[in-house]
Structures are given as structure tokens and as C-alpha cells.
Amino acid sequence: MTPPVTTDVPDSAAEEDAPFFPAPRTCPFSAPRQYTEFREAGGLHKVAIWDGSRHWLATRHEDIRAVLASPHFSADVRRPEFPLVHSNQREHEGGLFLRLDDPEHARLRKMLTHEFSVRKTRAMSDQLLAVTDELIDAMLAAGGPVDFVKEFALPLPSRAICVILGVPYEDHELFQRHADAGTDLSIPHEERARAHAEAFAYYSELVERKRREPADDMISRLIADHTGPDGFSPEQLPVLVNILVGAGHETTANMLGLGTTALLLNPDQRELLRTRPELAPSAAEEMLRYWGIVSTDPRRVATEDVEIGGQSVRKGEAVIVSLVAGNRDPLAFGPDADEVDIARNARGHVAFGFGTHQCLGQNLARVEMQVAWPRLFARIPDLRLAVDVDALPFKTNSIVYGLESLPVTW
Amino acid sequence: MKVTLDEEKCCAAGQCVLAAPDVFDQDDDGIVVLLDAAPPAEQYAAVHEAAQLCPAAAIVVHAQED
Ligand code: HEM
Ligand code: SF4
Numbered sequence: 450m451t452p453p454v455t456t457d458v459p460d461s462a463a464e465e466d467a468p469f470f471p472a473p474r475t476c477p478f479s480a481p482r483q484y485t486e487f488r489e490a491g492g493l494h495k496v497a498i499w500d501g502s503r504h505w506l507a508t509r510h511e512d513i514r515a516v517l518a519s520p521h522f523s524a525d526v527r528r529p530e531f532p533l534v535h536s537n538q539r540e541h542e543g544g545l546f547l548r549l550d551d552p553e554h555a556r557l558r559k560m561l562t563h564e565f566s567v568r569k570t571r572a573m574s575d576q577l578l579a580v581t582d583e584l585i586d587a588m589l590a591a592g593g594p595v596d597f598v599k600e601f602a603l604p605l606p607s608r609a610i611c612v613i614l615g616v617p618y619e620d621h622e623l624f625q626r627h628a629d630a631g632t633d634l635s636i637p638h639e640e641r642a643r644a645h646a647e648a649f650a651y652y653s654e655l656v657e658r659k660r661r662e663p664a665d666d667m668i669s670r671l672i673a674d675h676t677g678p679d680g681f682s683p684e685q686l687p688v689l690v691n692i693l694v695g696a697g698h699e700t701t702a703n704m705l706g707l708g709t710t711a712l713l714l715n716p717d718q719r720e721l722l723r724t725r726p727e728l729a730p731s732a733a734e735e736m737l738r739y740w741g742i743v744s745t746d747p748r749r750v751a752t753e754d755v756e757i758g759g760q761s762v763r764k765g766e767a768v769i770v771s772l773v774a775g776n777r778d779p780l781a782f783g784p785d786a787d788e789v790d791i792a793r794n795a796r797g798h799v800a801f802g803f804g805t806h807q808c809l810g811q812n813l814a815r816v817e818m819q820v821a822w823p824r825l826f827a828r829i830p831d832l833r834l835a836v837d838v839d840a841l842p843f844k845t846n847s848i849v850y851g852l853e854s855l856p857v858t859w
Numbered sequence: 860m861k862v863t864l865d866e867e868k869c870c871a872a873g874q875c876v877l878a879a880p881d882v883f884d885q886d887d888d889g890i891v892v893l894l895d896a897a898p899p900a901e902q903y904a905a906v907h908e909a910a911q912l913c914p915a916a917a918i919v920v921h922a923q924e925d
Contacts, residue, residue, distance in 0.1 A: 565873075807915075
């Protein structure tokens with residue numbers, strides 16, 4: 450039997466009382482309408498996922514924070530009740546630090562935080578600015594229209610994470626393909642398994658090479674300091690590096706594409722950023738909030754009976770959260786939560802999740818956006834879309850929301 | 860105002876450093892460091908924001924009579 454494609458809406462799974470999750474974003478610039486309605490109604494709501502199982506969905510900002518900060522929820526995908534995002538998840542991610550619970554998760558996470566502190570990532574600004582300039586030079590030399598995703602949004606974070614980890618950037622087509630297979634929900638089980646096996650082979654070889662020839666990079670430091678019984682096992686290191694490369698470039702690439710689109714479509718906001726580049730940090734937070742790109746996660750299983758948003762959740766039941774719904778919650782961000790306002794204080798967004806699993810790479814992602822946007826609009830002030838908004842190819846069926854391509858010109 | 864930390868809980872997200880850089884820093888491993896345990900009044904709002912944003916509830920703000 451062929452395992453199901455995880456996103457085909459199975460006839461049996463979704464019913465009136467438990468609609469299929471994830472619902473598409475009704476308009477490319479909003480949260481799914483259904484989740485906005487759930488949020489307005491308050492409380493948790495039942496949804497059905499690809500394998501027919503039913504789970505709670507949290508949509509209010511407050512409820513999302515409560516779930517993710519609670520010690521009574523588990524992120525362990527090996528639990529039989531865990532609502533898997535696709536049919537390969539348990540096999541590919543089971544036992545990885547990010548799918549473990551504290552204290553084990555915290556212990557392993559602390560072996561990685563060193564590389565991603567505010568200071569460490571800010572220290573990369575100059576290097577990131579140099580890459581930004583190089584990419585803009587190349588776009589200007591080629592002449593418009595160009596695909597902004599391919600020429601800018603993907604290479605900037607890919608090059609940054611390659612430098613940190615010590616992965617050769619020349620191999621970017623390979624690792625971008627692996628990352629796509631990990632997040633695209635419309636590909637079949639076997640194809641995702643094949644991509645995962647290919648990535649494992651690639652990173653195993655890379656780790657071996659670093660073992661023989663250590664360099665000044667994160668993979669070499671992990672091998673030296675954090676492998677063995679108390680750290681990452683030799684079989685886990687390649688999987689970990691794969692996750693860091695994937696999470697490290699794909700998410701930020703999608704944010705750079707979507708955020709640029711939002712700025713192009715809101716000329717007053719783009720003008721504000723151009724004239725007041727010191728708003729870059731605030732603009733980055735607002736874009737993270739507005740887009741809430743992680744569409745299918747986080748997910749947790751209750752390890753005790755708990756109450757969330759007035760709903761009792763029994764031990765063994767799972768809660769999925771809709772980060773984009775939480776980021777558009779008027780109770781948290783005011784009545785204009787659906788508008789782009791780069792001057793607002795958006796820092797309370799949940800785009801990076803909340804609780805002890807909150808994004809490890811968040812400060813790297815921030816610096817990348819903070820460096821990229823002011824420079825881009827300073828150097829190409831008349832940047833504009835080269836196609837109609839309606840023709841923009843949004844990813845409709847992915848763990849991470851984004852654009853397949855973004856044709857721009859000037 | 861008096862600020863205390865539970866470093867054990869800190870998951871090194873750095874939200875506190877972004878919200879109140881005069882009061883919080885991160886050590887080499889990204890773990891929170893308190894720069895000012897009794898910050899002046901002009902820092903109160905930033906410190907409250909940091910405590911609210913901290914994903915790990917590692918920052919505790921105590922009201923204190925002046
Ligand atoms: C704009 C860009 C990004 C967004 C929106 C984002 C979003 C998220 C979210 C929502 C989570 C929480 C998952 C959960 O609780 O289950 C997370 C965790 C994580 N992110 Fe990011 N991320 C971004 C960039 C990055 C970067 C640049 C890295 C680079 C290393 C990264 C690495 C990770 C890792 C390793 C975790 C797991 C942390 C843990 O479980 O302790 N992310 N991210
Ligand atoms: S915000 Fe909280 S978890 Fe993050 S570094 Fe500060 S104290 Fe630690």
C-alpha cells in the first residue's frame with residue numbers, strides 16, 4: 450500500500466465538526482479564515498489531520514503561549530499520540546533534541562546556543578552586509594526582471610548558515626532540495642524518505658571530513674566538544690546538521706521573500722523604512738508577526754490533564770497551534786492586527802514559537818532581515834513587482850509559508 | 860524594582876537582551892546575565908517587557924519599596 454500523500458484532504462478525515470488541518474490561507478495575506486473564526490469564538494477547536502486523527506487547535510495568542518510554555522506538554526514525536534506533520538516525521542526526527550522534552554532537550558540545546566546569541570549573530574552584520582551588497586550588485590548587473598527568491602532571498606541565509614556550520618555553499622542546490630523535500634507536504638512518503646537518505650549520506654560524509662580536518666566552524670566544534678555519550682551520538686550529528694541547514698536557510702529565505710513583497714505592496718511602509726533605517730529591527734519583528742510563516746507547527750501532547758483557554762485537555766490529547774492566527778490576534782496586537790505597521794511594537798509575536806523550544810536561530814534570522822531590507826531599498830529605491838500580485842506563486846502546501854518565486858524589476 | 864533570574868530555566872533565546880540591553884546580557888553560551896539587579900525607574904518598562912517576552916519564564920521582577 451502506498452502511504453498517503455500527507456496533504457491530500459482525505460474524504461473521511463475532515464468533517465463538519467473537525468475541519469482538515471492545515472487549512473489554506475484564504476487570501477495569501479491573511480490567516481486561514483476558519484482559524485480567525487475559531488479565534489473570535491475563543492477556546493480550542495477540533496481539527497483532523499492527514500492520517501484521520503483529530504486534535505485540538507489553539508488560535509488565540511494567549512492560549513498558544515500557555516500551551517508552549519507549559520511543562521505539561523511534550524514535543525516528543527515518538528509518543529504514539531503525537532500528531533505527526535507527515536508520514537516520515539517519526540522516523541526522520543524521533544530522538545532529535547528539538548523533539549525531546551526538558552531536561553534532556555535543554556541539556557542538548559545548551560550545546561548549540563553558544564553560536565546563536567544576540568552578540569554572536571550581531572557580530573555577523575558586516576559579513577552579511579557584504580553578501581547583501583554582492584547579491585544586489587549581481588541583480589543590478591543582470592538587469593530586471595529577476596527572481597528575487599533565487600537571486601537574493603535564498604542565497605543570503607544559505608550563505609550565512611554555511612559559514613556558521615562549515616558547510617560548502619557550492620552544494621546549495623543539493624541542500625536546498627533536501628530542505629524542500631522536508632517541508633513540502635505534497636510529495637509522497639517514498640520521495641521524502643529518499644531525500645532524507647540522500648541528505649544523511651551527504652552530511653555523514655561532511656561530518657567525517659570535519660573529523661579528519663577540523664576547521665573554525667560549528668560542526669568541528671560540535672565534534673570536538675559535544676559528541677559521545679553525553680552529547681550528540683555519531684548517528685545523530687548528520688541529522689542535526691541537516692536540520693540546522695534546513696531550518697537555518699529555508700525559513701529566513703521565505704521571510705525575506707514575503708517581507709519584501711509586503712514592503713513593495715505597502716509603499717508608505719517601505720518609504721518609512723527607507724527614510725528611517727533605524728526602524729529595521731522593528732520592521733523585522735513586524736514582518737515575522739504579519740506572516741507567521743510556520744503554518745503547521747508547533748504541536749504538543751498533554752502529559753497531564755490541563756486546561757487551556759477554558760477547554761480541558763486530557764492527558765494524551767494533542768494540541769496544534771496556529772502561529773499566524775495568534776500573530777493576528779487583536780487582543781494581543783490591537784484592532785489593526787491584520788495591517789502591516791513596521792513602527793508598532795510587534796516583539797510579542799509567536800512566529801518563533803514560545804517556551805523552551807523557542808527558535809534557536811531567531812537572532813540570526815533577525816540580523817539577516819535587519820541588514821537586508823534597509824540596504825535593498827536604499828540601493829534599489831524603485832524596486833517593484835514584475836508581475837501582478839495575483840500571479841505570485843505562494844506555497845500553498847508547505848510546513849513553512851513562502852513564495853516559490855518573486856519576479857521583481859526596477 | 861528588584862530583578863532576579865533563574866538561569867537554569869533560560870533557553871538562551873535572547874529576548875531579554877533585545878528588550879532591555881542595559882539590564883540583561885548573554886554569556887558565551889547564550890545564557891542570561893544580569894547587568895543591573897536594581898535598575899533605575901526609566902528601565903522599568905523595558906524590564907517588564909523582557910520578563911513578559913522571556914519564553915522560559917527565567918526573569919522574575921519583584922516590586923520593591925524605594
Ligand atoms: C524567520 C526565520 C525562522 C522562523 C520563523 C523560525 C521558526 C521557528 C519555530 C516556530 C520554532 C519552534 C518549533 C516548536 O516549538 O516546535 C523554531 C525552532 C527551531 N528553529 Fe527556527 N525559525 C527561523 C529561523 C531559524 C534559523 C535561522 C535557525 C538556524 C539554526 C533555526 C533553527 C531552529 C531550531 C534548531 C529549532 C528547534 C529549537 C528547539 O526545539 O529547542 N530557525 N523555529
Ligand atoms: S529571554 Fe529568557 S530564555 Fe531568553 S536569554 Fe533572556 S532569560 Fe534566557
